[in-house]
Amino acid sequence: MASLNILMAQMNTLVGDFDGNTKRVIKIVQSAIDTHDQPVVVFPELTLSGYPPEDLLLRPSIELRVDQSLELLCSQLPEAAWVVIGYPKREGGELYNAAGVIHGGKLVAEYHKQCLPNYQVFDEKRYFVSGSAPCVLDIQGVQVALSICEDIWEKHPTADAAEAGAEILLNLNSSPYHRGKRGERWEMVAERARQAAFPIVYVNQVGGQDELVFDGGSFAVTADGTVAAAAPSFEEGEYWLQYDNENKNQPFSGQAVNAPMNEMAATWQALVLGVRDYVNKNGFKGVVLGLSGGIDSALTLAVAVEALGPERVEAIMMPFRYTSQMSVDDAAEQSKTQGVTHKVISIENIYASFMASLEEEFAGTTPDTTEENLQARCRGVLLMSISNKKGVLVLTTGNKSEMAVGYSTLYGDMAGGFDVLKDVPKTLVFELCRYRNTLGPCIPQRVIDRPPSAELAPDQKDEDSLPPYDILDQILEMYVERDMSAEAIIDHGFDREQVQRVLRLVDINEYKRRQAPIGVRITRRGFGRDRRYPITSGWRIGL
Amino acid sequence: MASLNILMAQMNTLVGDFDGNTKRVIKIVQSAIDTHDQPVVVFPELTLSGYPPEDLLLRPSIELRVDQSLELLCSQLPEAAWVVIGYPKREGGELYNAAGVIHGGKLVAEYHKQCLPNYQVFDEKRYFVSGSAPCVLDIQGVQVALSICEDIWEKHPTADAAEAGAEILLNLNSSPYHRGKRGERWEMVAERARQAAFPIVYVNQVGGQDELVFDGGSFAVTADGTVAAAAPSFEEGEYWLQYDNENKNQPFSGQAVNAPMNEMAATWQALVLGVRDYVNKNGFKGVVLGLSGGIDSALTLAVAVEALGPERVEAIMMPFRYTSQMSVDDAAEQSKTQGVTHKVISIENIYASFMASLEEEFAGTTPDTTEENLQARCRGVLLMSISNKKGVLVLTTGNKSEMAVGYSTLYGDMAGGFDVLKDVPKTLVFELCRYRNTLGPCIPQRVIDRPPSAELAPDQKDEDSLPPYDILDQILEMYVERDMSAEAIIDHGFDREQVQRVLRLVDINEYKRRQAPIGVRITRRGFGRDRRYPITSGWRIGL
Incomplete structure (x- = not known):
């Protein structure tokens, strides 16, 4: 009989921070060995560089940085531990997405990722070449194979590991969240386990990195595809598995199966973690946002407070002649409920001074969306001034539906560093508000019930x-x-004219999205690295 | 003896416009056959879709659109012509970057690009799979091979074509300009011709597409690597080659060798074409820009006038208390010289109204860059209002040095649709101004001579x-x-502290660049699709 103490190290890495990530690895392993003999500590994909490092991978010093980190790990990690980490590895002039095992002060095995995703948000073929062989090593009498993320989504890497004699597979991941992803992972990994007839341990990173949120939720399946252990989602932590290779039906013990979160809770958590990590990893003191009395800014405020605490959040109501009293009241009420600093700054005088200065240029013209955009831009400049003066980040409040059809003002309500709801369709904004209010009083019911309005023109x-x-x-x-x-x-069953109009709006507003702030991706396709459309385009819908 | 009438169709395509591009192909071929028997008309890479189509390639209707275009071409092209065009081709569930030959109302040959660039601005592995075979066909007794762009930068596609019996190679390109690129192409293609011992015809597209400018400059080399014919750069047009396969030393006649432009003239032309095509292909009536009296906006104005004519350009001087009289005078003088509409709109009152509204928020603070940014944002909002009201595009004026170190204001001087100098380092801005003035009076000498200043603070x-x-x-x-x-x-030999400070500024300003307008790429690495850095990053310089 052979058994292993496996630790799923669901770590929140920081892209580019080799020193910090390496020190965190050492600390986690040192704690692990305090409680368990000869632990097998499994970290996420590209542990040392974070994921995705993007064009940092093109910098020549990557090689040196990885080598230094590996040397430090070899010299400082407890010799009895088996530590499985990910890093970019240059070899023979090529760069690989690698996973290595450190034990006894040495790198004792290394695997190169075979399947490189180059779709959606992924650009791995820009940087890496594919490995071509499985990696199976003996850890205390158990034949352990390694693979990395995308490898598990295709058949051959797991099949080849089985062929090479593996009894168990450790799969290192940096797998970003989208709605429904957890179920897709469980299903796919279960299928691979059944095909290979061995158990699989899936370790995922957790944390926000620009537009991506990694949701953790590391888990283990048995050879028959049963999920035998599952760590929480959206939480950093270390989760033990006791593995016994004699007990084929129930090889794992020690870690409970955390029931999958319902998708609304998961979406909420994704937004919260995305904001928290963007603000904290980039060193902002806090955030400021325009609170309009509408539902988008109400939800944005709710997420910000959950992410950062009320003392790091400032809400500014910037009324104009078209702002209803209801909006003013509701904004004040939510700010009070949430305990955040609330200010009111009218844009009347600023707007008037712009219009006076533009009098000659606008002579003979009639009001149009120009004047609406101007209101939004007065607000944007106010928020940016506060941001500059106080070192806080401006959160923008545009939702995915608006981003799609261009119902937003560049340098106006789009002015800011992070758009919390960028990938949240308006209908989901409503659902999330209702969900949030089930956790405790937060968003005034009237904000949810009233018909949405930008309040940039009368009624x-x-x-x-x-x-x-x-x-x-x-x-x-x-x-x-x-x-x-x-x-x-x-x-x-949709109206032809309506469909054509909506699609046309999506097509012609690419220029706005190209200058939009980044925001948390929560769907299968967000705007951002995920959708790369030309601005200049003669594409016509209709086919 | 066998001879061919080859037409290099250096066409300016529009991305996504299958109908328009197809009609242009038909028109060009119909003109060709009026003057030459059985012409071989060679178009650029991805003629029908334009290049790069980006994620339009993921739309299912691509297949239908290509099929419709090919059908139209087969039925409408003169049967005697041999027409070589590029298009995305779906086959067996995979998408290829293809080149086809239409003759006698049929598609008689098809080649699939073998080398797919997935670096710099290119993402071809996101869309295409590689072809694996050469394509050689008999055209009037001559064995003609096809290849596409990147294929010529590696050895095997040309070598395989030679092995398959080719006597001449037609290489279809969508090769974007950067400084020095023309020389690189000539050298590489000459080397391939010598290796294969056959002549090569290199046909490139011309025109601006978002951040890329294709410079044309199609050419032909003989088997010994001599450039025997070269079309002009930055001009759309059709260029004939008479090819005689018996005359091994001088197989080409008919087309002069246009001497390579000097690089300063080429850079100027690239900027002009980039602006002209962005404005016209996107249907703007004209442009507006802030003319500050400084050198960046002076050069931007000069490029805009060359691209669009003075009647489509409006220059706005927006003085503030820190604006020198020299700036006001120089801006007025250049506007007069160039014959553009010139307006002066002070930002004093607007600035004052913002500061008054922010009084409470700013209580107890001291002036810092916030107030400087505010000036820039007053100007940005004014320009955007004029843009909205008049349907003109705002050109921004930031140069590459500023973009690199973040010496610019988001939603201020960065507010606009197209940044003409985005990839032009400041020292090159000076050189381009001097170059422009050699063509005729344009930029006041004092603008070039005075020390650069943003004039956002006294002196x-x-x-x-x-x-x-x-x-x-x-x-x-x-x-x-x-x-x-x-x-x-x-x-x-550079100062350590200075280097570290500059590199740090580049690193921490990624967030600004991410929201910057696009602009013409003229160097080997521009900011844009070319350089994909994380915003959130723990990367530290020093190695």
């Missing part, structure tokens, strides 16, 4: 110029996330 | 907070374009 409603959001979001999901054509969407 | 000079530009630009070129480490740059 304006979003639905005056856009289809109802439940229709709009369905069309957008089909076009943006599922690449369906206009005809295919119309075939689903 | 401010750029060199108060930045190293002298000739030093700065050398450090930036080594770090940004050549990926050199801090130590390697210091070894070149």
Whole structure:
């Protein structure tokens, strides 16, 4: 009989911070050996560089930095531990996405990732070449194989490991969250385990990195595909598994199966973690946002307070002649409920001074969206001034539906460093508000119930110029996330003219999205690295 | 003896415009057959979709659109012509970057690109799979091979074509300009011709597409590597070659060798074409820009006038208390010289109204860069208002040195749709101004001679907070374009503290660049698709 003490080190790494990440690895392993003999400590993909390091991988000093980290690990890690870490490895002029095992002060095995994702947000073929062989090593009498992330989504790396005699596979991941992803992972890994007839331990990183949020949720499946252990999602931590290779049916003990979060809670947690890590990893003191009395800024405020605490959040209401009293009141009420600093700064005088200065330029013209954009830009400049003066980040509040159709003002409500709801469709904004209010009082009910309005013109409603959001979001999901054509969407029962108008709006607003702040990706296709469209384009919908 | 009438169709395509591009192909071929028997008309890479189509390639209707275009071409092209075009081709579930030959109403041959660039600005592995075989066909007794762009930069595709019996190779390109690129192409293609011992015809597209400018400059080399024909750069047009396969030393006649432009003229043309195509392909009536009296906006104005004519350009001087009379006068003088509409709008009142509204927020603080940014943002909002009202594009004026170190204001001087000088280092801005003035009076000499200043504070000079530009630009070129480490740059004789400060500024300003407008890429590495850095990063210079 052979058994292993396996630790799933669900770590929150920082991209580019070789020193910091290396020290964290050492600390985690030192704690592990205090409680368990000869632990096998498994870290996420590209532990030392963080993920995704992007073009930092093109810098020549990457090699030196990795070598220094590995040397430090070899000299400082407890010799009895088996430590499985990920790092970029240059060999023979090529760069590999590697996983190595350190034991007894030496690197005793190394694996090179075979399947390199180069789709969606991933660009791994820009940097890496593929490995071509399995890696199986003997750890205390157990034949242990390694693989990395995407390797588990194709068949051959796991099959080859089985062929090479593996009894168990350790899979290192930096797998970003999107809605439904956890279920997809469990299913895929279970299928691979059954095919290979061995158990698999899936270790994922946790944390926000620019537009990505890694959700953790590390887990282990048995050879029959049963999930035998699952760590929490969205929490950093270390989770023990006792593995016994004689007990084929129940090889794992020690770690409970954390029931999967419902998707609404997971989405909420993803937004919170995304904001917290962006603000903290970038060293901001706190955040400021424009609180309009509308639902988007209400939810943004709620997420910010959960992420950072009320003392690091400032809400500014910037009324104008079209702002309703209801908006002013509701904004004040939520700020009070949440305990954040609340200020009111009117934009009347600023707006008036712009219009006076533009009098000659605008002579003979009639009001149009220019004046609406101007209101938004007065607000944007105010927020940026506060940001500059106080060293706080401006959170923007645009949702995915608005980003899609360009219902937003560049340098106005789009001015800021991080757009919390960038990948949240408006209908989901409503659901998240309702979800948040189940956790305790937060967003005034009236904010959720009233018809959405940008309040940039008298009695304006979003639905005056856009289809109802439940229709709009369905069309957008089909076009943006599922690449369906206009005809295919119309075939689903939507109005031809409406579909064509929405798709056209999506197409012509690429220029706005290109200058938009980044935000948390929570769907299968967010705007950002995920969707790379030309601005200049003669593409016409209709096929 | 066999001879061919080859037409290099140096076409300016529009990305996504299958209908328009297809019609242009038909028109060009119809003109060709009016003057030459059985012409072989060679178009650039991905003629029908334009290049780069980016994620439009993921849309399912691509297949249908290509099929419709090919059908139209087969039915409408003159049957006697041999037409070589590029298009994305789906086959067996995979997408290829293809080149096809249409003759006699049929597609008679098809080649699949073998080498897919996935570096710098290129993402071809995101979309395409590699072909694996040469394509050689008999055209009027001549064995003609096809290849596509990157194929010519590696050895095997040309060698395989030679092995398969080719007598001449037609290479279809969408090769973007950068400084020095033309010489690199000539050298590489000459080397391939000598290796294969056959002549090569290199056809490149021309035109601006977002941040890329394709410079044309199609050419032909003989088997001994001599450039026997070269079309002009930066001009759309059709260029004939008479090819005679019996005359091994001088197989080509008919097309002169246009001497390579000097690099300063080429850079100027690249900027002009980049602006012209961005404005026209996106349907803007014209442009507006802030003319400050400084050298960056002076050069931007000069490029805009060359690209669009003075009647489509409006220059706005927006003085403040720190604006010198010299700036006001010089801006007015250049506007007059160039014949553009010139307006003066003070930002004093607007600035004052912002400061008054922020009084409570700023209580107890001292002036810092916040107030400087505010000036820039007052100007940005004014320009955007004019843009909105008149349907003109705001050109921004930031140069590459500023973009690199973050010496610019988000939503201020960075507010606009296209940054003409985004990839032009400050020292090159000076050289381009001097070059432009050799073509005729344009930029006041004083603008070139005075020390650069943002005029955002009293007696401010750029060199108060930045190293002298000739030093700065050398450090930036080594770090940004050549990926050199801090130590390697210091070894070149630069001051350690200065190098570390500059590199740190580059690193921490990624967030600004991420929201910057696009601009013309003219160097080996521009900011944009070319350089993909994380915003959140623990990377520390020093190795």
